[in-house]
Amino acid sequence: xEIIEYEPINLYDGRFCKVFHSDWIQLEKPKDVNSAPxxxxxxxxxxxxxxxxxxxxxxxxxxxxxxxNDFLFVNPNVIHKSLEVSASFLGFAVLVPVSIIQxxxxxxxxxxxxxxxxxVNRHRKEIIELLMDIYRYSRSEKPVDLLGMNACxxxxxxxxxxxxxxxxxxxxxxxxxxxxxxxxTEYLAAHYREHITLESVSEHFGFNPTYxxxxxxxxxxxxxxxxxxxxxxxxxxxLLETTTSSIPDISEESGFSSSRAFIEMFKKxxxxxxxxxxxxxxxxxxxxxxxx
Numbered sequence: 001x002e003i004i005e006y007e008p009i010n011l012y013d014g015r016f017c018k019v020f021h022s023d024w025i026q027l028e029k030p031k032d033v034n035s036a037p038x039x040x041x042x043x044x045x046x047x048x049x050x051x052x053x054x055x056x057x058x059x060x061x062x063x064x065x066x067x068x069n070d071f072l073f074v075n076p077n078v079i080h081k082s083l084e085v086s087a088s089f090l091g092f093a094v095l096v097p098v099s100i101i102q103x104x105x106x107x108x109x110x111x112x113x114x115x116x117x118x119x120v121n122r123h124r125k126e127i128i129e130l131l132m133d134i135y136r137y138s139r140s141e142k143p144v145d146l147l148g149m150n151a152c153x154x155x156x157x158x159x160x161x162x163x164x165x166x167x168x169x170x171x172x173x174x175x176x177x178x179x180x181x182x183x184x185t186e187y188l189a190a191h192y193r194e195h196i197t198l199e200s201v202s203e204h205f206g207f208n209p210t211y212x213x214x215x216x217x218x219x220x221x222x223x224x225x226x227x228x229x230x231x232x233x234x235x236x237x238x239l240l241e242t243t244t245s246s247i248p249d250i251s252e253e254s255g256f257s258s259s260r261a262f263i264e265m266f267k268k269x270x271x272x273x274x275x276x277x278x279x280x281x282x283x284x285x286x287x288x289x290x291x292x
Contacts, residue, residue: 009234019095022091045101051132054084056085094153097234115160134152
């Protein structure tokens, strides 16, 4: 089975998005021409942008392309992979964690909006202009440009959610989609902060747990419990970095059954306890600000 990686997206310094530049990545880590990109997923909205050249993206079972001055959009927790088709490709990716968008709605909500592709297409021209502004701001070290970048992120989602929020989200999918991996991952992404289990989710989709576990692994390439734990760890990591909430509160807020379960899982993945990780983040912030 092909490798499928979970990629946590961690933000610092009040940023609403993380920007990856293709030219900077090439300098830091030259591309191996014999290597192939892996499928991956994260709890973030993703905009893959081409400034020049062609970018190919597999989103689920769909193949899409972006050429000069265009972009591809991926909803959170959808398995995908991207490949730069042109040798001289220049582009960037903008990732906005779900947690950023949830800040502006009911803080107790477990849901997040799913943005339909036709909504994105109707506003493609406006969005690419804002994405290009984000790209320019992200290459600047001026503090005021951080405000500009965040403003562009908010403007993009104001455009998209003005339509998307009018439709109900995260409802039970129709029978024709019950074995659709995107339906599975969307449901988990909307409810991972609740105390859901393999048994409760399989019941929601109308399957017995053994069959659902097998279908989930086949469709997503991930073990159900590993996938669910990754969502919860990503959210908990964000809270450790951006709040002063206690470890028990973060554990509860992220859907873990207990503080002990959270601490054990976090240490297993990060080789640090949640407290050690938070202390490390705070130290990083102090060093960064002292250098400004």
